[in-house]
Amino acid sequence: MKTVSECVEEILLTQPFLEEALARRIINFSALAEELREPISDMLRKPIKTGAVMMALRRYNPPNNLRHSNKLKTVLKNLGDITVRSNLVDYTFQNSSTLMISHSKMISSIETNVFYGFSRGTHESNLVISASQKQKIEKHFTSEHLIGLQENLCAISIGLPEINTKIPGLYYQIFKRFAWEGISLYEVISTTNEFSVLVEDHMVEKAFSAIKKLSYKS
Template sequence: MKTIAACVEEVLITQPFLEEALFRNIINFSALAEELQQPISDMLRKPVKTGAIMMALRRYNPPTHLRSSNKLKRVLKNLGDITVKSNLIDFTFQNSKTLINKHAKVLDTLDPESFYGFSRGIYESNIVVSKSEQQKVLSHFKNETMIGSQDDLSAISIRLPKDNSKISGLYYQIFKRFAWEGISLYEVISTTNEFTVLVENHLVEKAFSAIKNLNA
């Protein structure tokens, strides 16, 4: 049978901003319990007292990435260089047996100074290039199925600490900052020690500022 504590945990897991505010003690337990009274009563199909919800909130055990916030702060303060590349275009193609060969042809003719990013999923692949290389991609991929394209994009790349893969919650902090600032991401490209986000050109300054504030 479902308990009040289980319901509280379920609600908090689906609302990470609320969960973090609770962990940082910047939210009123009593007010939150009143806010959650009806949803949790509905989940349990019976009336629930706010006092019981408040007790569950106080006993809630936050996830590891929130308990280790001090370690996360140290990592965020050691973020490496932030690089911005503008005037990019993103192409999405349906995967095919010949797609990789087309990539090889583009790479053979690509300007070494231009931006190039590639990611492959199960059903589709993305290519991000400098706008100056647009015609090369269109020429080499003319017989492939293009799902879509988007220009006027900028890439913001961040060098991550070498042990970033062992830090739980690092990407959560980055995405949370973008969400708080109302910045929509067009695409994300990640390597072991580098993290790149693609945003529309008009959002690049706001996105850059959001990343800089991660280590504030």
């Protein structure tokens, strides 16, 4: 049978923002204990006192705060160039036996200096490209099933140090910053040492500012 401490841990692990606030001691233990008392009582199927939850919260030992990891701080302070590309279009196609043929024809016809990204999933594929190439896309993919189309997008690309793949929590910090700023991401494109996010035009300045904050507030 679960204990109160195990229930507290289970809840906190599903709410990283709450866990971080608890680790930084910037949260009211009494108020949080009262908030968690009912869901924990439901999990244990018996009444639980607020004091027992508060004791479990005070005893909770969260993982080392990734925000203050020396390696993570170094990476965040040494992010590479940040570039912005505007006027992009995102196409979502249903995967088919001919999709890659259409894709190869398109690749041979587009200009070399345009923004371009392609990712293939189990059931669908995404193509992000400069709006100037729309006619070529529509020509070569005319026989494919278009699931979604989004115009007026911007891509913000960030250069990452080569050690980024060895640093736990790096992407968490990036996504957390966007979440805290209330920024919705339309698409994410990642290579080994580069990370790009697609946002709608009206969010680009806010998203750019959020990324800049990563380096000087880490």
